[in-house]
Amino acid sequence: MILAIETSCDDTCAAVLEPDGRRALSNVVHTQTEHARYGGVVPEVASRAHLERLDGVVEKALSDAGTDLEQITSVAVTVRPGLIGALLVGVAAAKGLAYACRLPLVPVNHLEGHVAAAYLADPRLEPPFVALIASGGHTALYSVDEPHKMRLLGETLDDAAGEALDKGARMLGLGFPGGPALSKAAAGGDPARYDFPVALKERNNLDFSFSGLKTSLLYKLRALDENQMREELPHLAASYEAAVVEALDRKLLRAADLNEASAMVVAGGVAANARLRERLRKECEELGVKLVIPAPELCTDNAAMIGAAAPYSKAASFPDYLGLNARST
Ligand code: KG4
Ligand code: ZN
Numbered sequence: 227m228i229l230a231i232e233t234s235c236d237d238t239c240a241a242v243l244e245p246d247g248r249r250a251l252s253n254v255v256h257t258q259t260e261h262a263r264y265g266g267v268v269p270e271v272a273s274r275a276h277l278e279r280l281d282g283v284v285e286k287a288l289s290d291a292g293t294d295l296e297q298i299t300s301v302a303v304t305v306r307p308g309l310i311g312a313l314l315v316g317v318a319a320a321k322g323l324a325y326a327c328r329l330p331l332v333p334v335n336h337l338e339g340h341v342a343a344a345y346l347a348d349p350r351l352e353p354p355f356v357a358l359i360a361s362g363g364h365t366a367l368y369s370v371d372e373p374h375k376m377r378l379l380g381e382t383l384d385d386a387a388g389e390a391l392d393k394g395a396r397m398l399g400l401g402f403p404g405g406p407a408l409s410k411a412a413a414g415g416d417p418a419r420y421d422f423p424v425a426l427k428e429r430n431n432l433d434f435s436f437s438g439l440k441t442s443l444l445y446k447l448r449a450l451d452e453n454q455m456r457e458e459l460p461h462l463a464a465s466y467e468a469a470v471v472e473a474l475d476r477k478l479l480r481a482a483d484l485n486e487a488s489a490m491v492v493a494g495g496v497a498a499n500a501r502l503r504e505r506l507r508k509e510c511e512e513l514g515v516k517l518v519i520p521a522p523e524l525c526t527d528n529a530a531m532i533g534a535a536a537p538y539s540k541a542a543s544f545p546d547y548l549g550l551n552a553r554s555t
Contacts, residue, residue, distance in 0.1 A: 227242055227243065227244060227245060227251070227291070227293060227297050227298055227299060228242070228243045228244075228245065228247060228298070228299070228300050228301075228302055228303050228332075228533045228536050229241075229284070229287070229288070229295075229298045229300070229302070229533075230242075230301075230302040230334075230529040230530065230532040230533030230536060231241055231280070231284065231301070231302070231303045231304070231316045231319060231320050231487050231529055231532070232303075232304045232316065232336070232339070232527060232528060232529040232531075232532045233280065233304065233308075233312050233313060233315050233316030233319075234277060234304045234306075234307070234308025234309065234312055234313050234316070234336050234361070234527065235257065235267060235272065235308055235309055235312060235363070235527060236257065236258045236261055236267045236275075236312075236378050236420060237255050237258070237526070237527040237528070238255075238256040238258065238275065238276050238280055238283050238479065238527035239253075239254065239255045239256070239283065239527060239528050240252075240254050240280070240283045240284040240286070240287035240529050241253040241287055241528065241529035241530040241532070241533050241536065242287050242288060242290075242291035242298070242533075243292060243533035244534075245299060245537075246347065246537060247342070247533055247534045247535070247536050247537040248252055248345055248346065248349040248534070249346070250346055250530035250533065250534075251290075251291035251292070251293070252286075252287045252288075252289075252290035252291035253287070253465070253523070253524075253528055253529065253530040254283050254287045254290060254327075254337075254529070255288045255526075255527070255528050255529075256279050256282075256283050257507075258271070258272060258275045258279075258469060259268055259274075259419060260272075260275055260518040262263070262401065262402055265396055265402050266402060267309070268391070269309045269310075269311055269312065271309035272309055272311070272312045273309070273312050273314070273315055275317050276312055276315040276316065277370070280315060280316065280319050281319075282385055282460040284319070284323075286400065287529070295323070295327050296327075298327060298329060298534065299329065300328075300329055300330045300331070300332055300541060301320045301323050301324045301329050301330075301331050301332065302320075302331075302332040302333075302334050302533050302535075302536035302539070303316050303319075303320035303331065303332070303333065303334065304334055304335075304336045304339060304532050305325060305333040305334065305335070305550060305551070305552050305553065305554050306335060306336065306552060306554070306555065307335075307336055307337070307363070307364075307553065307554060307555050308336055308363075308552075308554065309488070309554070310411040310552055310553075310554040311555070313552035313553075314552045315482050316552075317550065317551070320548070321547060321548065324453075324544070324547060325544060326439060327511055327546075328544070330541040330542065330543050330547075331541065331542050331543075331547035331550065332536045332539050332540075332541045333539060333540075333541050333542065333547075333550055334532045334535045335535070335539070336532075337364060337376070337532040338361055338373075338374070338376065338535045338538070338539070339532040339534070339535045340359050340361065340493040340494045340531060341357045341368070341370060341376065341493050342355075342492050342531050342532075342534035342535035343520040343524040343525065343528075343530070343531035344372070344491040344493060344518045344519075344520055345373075345533060345534045346520060346524055346530055346531070346534050347518050347519070347520040347521065348518045349526060351489070351491075351518055353371055353373060353518075354369065354370060354371050354373050354487065354489075354523065354534075355370050355371045355484050355488075355489035355490060355491050355518075356368070356369055356370070356379070356478070356482045356487040356489075356490050356491070357369075357370050357376070357490070357491040357493060358474060358477075358478045358481075358490070358491070358492045358493070358494075358497075359493050359541065360386070360387040360388065360474055360492070360493075360494045360495070360496035360497060361386060361387075361494030361495045361496060361527075361553055362388035362389055362392065362403070362495055362546060363386055363388070363389070364381075364382075364386050364388060364494065365381060365382040365386045365387045365388075365434050365436075365474075365494075365496075366378060366379075366380065366381035366382070367380045367381070367418070367432050367477060367478065367481045368380040369481075369487075370491070370537075373535075373537075374538040374539065375537035379432045379481050379484075379485070380431060380432025380433045380434070380477065380481065381428075381433060381434065381459045382399040382433065382435065382437060383433050383434065383435045384435055384437040385437055385440070386436075387414065387434070387436060387470055387473070387474055387496045388403075388404075388494070388495050388496045389406060389436070390436035390439055390440060391403075391404045391405040391466075391470055391496065392404035392405070392412065392471055393407055393440050393441055394408060394439070394440065394466045394470075394544070395407045395408045395411075395463075397440070397443055397444065397447060398411065398443075398447075398459060398462060398463060398466075399537050400463070401515035403495070405496060405498070406498075408463050408466065408467050409450070409463075409467060409499065409500060409501070411459055411460060411463035412460060412463035412464035412467050413460065414460050415459075415460030415461045415462070415463055415464030415465070416460075416461045416464060416465070417464040417465050417467070417468035417501075418465070418468075419458075419461035419462075419464070419465055420446060420461060420462060420465035420466070421465075422439055422442050422443070422465055422466055422468075423438045423439060423442055423469070424468035424472050424473050425438050425439070426475070427476070431482075432481050433477075433479060434473055434477060435475075435502045436470065436473070439466070439469055439470070443462070443466055446462065447462075447498070467499070467501060468501065470496075471499065471501050471502045471505060474496070474502060475502065475505055475506060475509070478490060478492065479509065479513075487515065488516060488517055489497075489515065489516040489518065490506075490510065490516070490517050490518070491517075491518045491519070492506060492517070492518075492519045492525075493519075493525060494519065494525060494548060495525060495526040495527065496525075497519055497520070497522075497525040498522035498525040498526055503509050503519055506519065507519075512536070518554060525532055552555070
């Protein structure tokens with residue numbers, strides 16, 4: 227069985243998976259609450275919190291799976307990209323476990339992990355497919371030709387989609403993380419009330435841009451007094467969320483069309499968004515294209531997705547893995 231560890235941002239995660247990585251037996255996520263008061267993730271706080279929590283999270287992952295370290299055959303860990311201090315905590319712990327238990331260590335790319343969550347959602351899924359990763363740090367489209375071969379088709383030129391949602395939520399005085407907070411505030415709101423720009427609409431490329439959206443929200447807010455702001459909040463939240471969804475949806479469909487893809491995968495924290503999921507489901511049904519969007523808890527950061535990517539990453543044995551390093555990019 228695979229023991230997987232993920233500490234690239236503000237979630238301390240461990241999971242146990244079957245050896246082929248297509249089924250998780252446990253998936254423990256401890257979301258650090260320390261960052262809420264700062265309105266964003268503070269890297270040094272994240273590293274310390276990982277250090278304090280990781281042992282307990284690994285123990286829980288083993289016990290939830292009804293197993294122990296003796297049954298584990300490899301340790302998988304996120305090595306990049308992410309917050310360097312946060313990644314280092316996971317990598318050091320994984321090295322220690324691999325050494326103590328005489329196990330191979332599998333370095334996993336976090337983005338490949340997000341895509342691999344789709345293999346847990348649909349264990350029979352095989353490439354080729356087109357994948358959209360939309361998270362707090364990344365927004366990109368890939369053509370996945372083999373599990374370990376992701377060809378970049380387009381990416382954001384500025385903010386990530388999750389970042390745009392987080393910043394928008396912050397401007398509206400909502401909580402962090404912004405994605406779920408915006409969705410909650412948008413309940414009952416009219417998504418067509420405000421016109422937010424969708425960038426790079428006309429251009430025949432697959433890149434994204436979300437910075438104009440933020441500026442547009444700023445100007446709309448400046449025109450409102452406090453009372454109007456309270457009344458308009460659901461409509462502003464709904465319209466803003468709809469603009470982000472529109473951009474993601476439009477580019478993903480275009481990528482699938484240009485690549486003549488018969489399957490699409492949507493991954494990353496923003497793929498937990500209900501509006502995006504529903505809209506894509508309807509469209510793919512009409513187009514006859516297979517759509518795989520993992521359950522929301524497999525879209526946001528977790529270790530099961532890292533374990534799911536492990537069979538496609540090259541394992542390192544002792545003493546080679548001692549030289550393995552985390553990387554921020
Ligand atoms: O993948 P993830 O958990 O961490 C990164 O690798 O960045 O993504 C976090 C991002 C945040 O920006 C958060 O606001 C967004 O995903 N997010 C959502 C939802 N849940 C999380 N965005 C929209 N709707 C959601 N339900
Ligand atoms: Zn992520």
